[in-house]
Amino acid sequence: MRRLLLILALVLMPVTATGEEDVVAGLSQNEVSITANFNGSEILIFGAVQRFAPLPATGPMQVIVTIEGPDRPLTVRRKERRYGIWMNTESVEVDAAPTFYAVATTAPFEDVITHTEDLRHRISIPRAIRAVDTGIVRSEEFTEAVIRIRTAAGLYQMLEGAVTLRGETLFNTSIGLPANLTEGDYVVRIFLTRDLQVVASYQTDISVRKVGLERLIYTLAHERPLIYGLLSLAIAIAAGWGASAVFRYIRTGR
């Protein structure tokens, strides 16, 4: 099945030859559906390097794969001890930070890409965040806190060495999306590097959507809040009445 997909990917992906090497890739799925029993999803990313010239004599090829979730504004708050209790005091508004961000590479990050190339393409986690909130964050601490908290929650992932590259041609990796995903379009980027410089890149989307009942409830709650509220109450009252009726029946039945 995977091989078939790979062949399909190779045939279908538009080839834009910019250099001597180019990348074609495919995903195990282009759509993630958040259903009632959604518990995260594993995305398989695979691809191949197309060459229009013999293998260059420069350093070995490296591959970087990133997945970036939709940006959302964010408030970061810091707790401090006031009047003997720990409460939120300072806060910083971040205009937009990705709700999910994963980077997978073939080798340790500093062996894959230079600092300047990282800055240009916004690849590492701190770069991906800083690029969108320039001038908003006063202190380094708050950005670091965002990265620390989201890394602990599995929302930001640095997966060094998670991409396998075979014969400088075929590569594949898998990235786990956690259960608490935000809806939206997730951007997948693939970079090929040689001698720490990006030589080719490729971009595609994964669409993450709530479906079925989840979709229905979410839309109703946000677009028709009054009806949603009344419906919640109706369900509650029906359940309360139903329960007492059922148990009364059981008790008198015995």
Next chain:
Amino acid sequence: MQIYLPIAEVSVNAFLLLGLGGMVGILSGMFGVGGGFLLTPLLFFIGIPPAVAVATEANQIVASSFSGVLAHLKRKTVDLKMGVVLLIGGLVGAALGVQVFNMLRAMGQVDLLVRLCYVVFLGIIGALMFVESLRTIRRSRHQSEGTPPPRRHHRGWIHAMPFKTRFRTSGLYLSVIPPLLVGLSVGVLAAIMGVGGGFIMVPAMIYLLGMPTKVVVGTSLFQIIFVTAFATLLHATTNFTVDMVLAVLLLIGGVIGAQVGARLGVKLKAEYLRILLATMVLAVCGKLATELLFQPVELFTLGAAGGH
């Protein structure tokens, strides 16, 4: 089995929620309390955002109170007139409470407020209950010395108030101001803490208003239904934080648990039951208090951007 909650946007084990609902249901069946004051903090502990926990809990209380009040209406132990007066106060209180809740949410202090309320109220109620039941146990052991304490009848300042009216079912001739104030404060608590407020209203009705014990529970349930229903609607329309899936799961567990608890309660001794409940209340209170008093491991928290 993991289940994804559409409003809370977290994935939680469905059996854990059923279990929690069931456990609190058993307690509420055994002790005759709503259980909201235990369930809401438990929801915080398993990672439900406090705003969603509070709003959803209000919805769940509607269900449990409704099944309770049906039984009381049949037994004619609901003082409807008193209920309506308490309700008017309660609705105003709930509206105020949701306003305060939203204001503090924008300031990033809603967690602190909710937790503080819980620590204070759980601490007081738990301690009172503990002392009271210890005293009952001691009294039952030395029955020869102990005499039951007479009901006190000093309600002078309450009887000096204007706008007196007769509450026939309760057999009271009383100003409407005290019940309005009791209703108001319970309404504020219902909106902020996601509780029915029965655990505060019941003692207030007995000791402040001097209502006969047999009509107290039914009347407070009657008031709680409307106040929590109103709070649910306000939360649903202003904050979009009522999670229907979460409510239904808690409800199923709660309803079954309540019936089991009601049967268990008959077999166990009341004083020991109350000590058990008091210990649990104090444990939850202690856990919340330590989070406020000791330095947290992570000083930073992330929240949705304020102002919308």
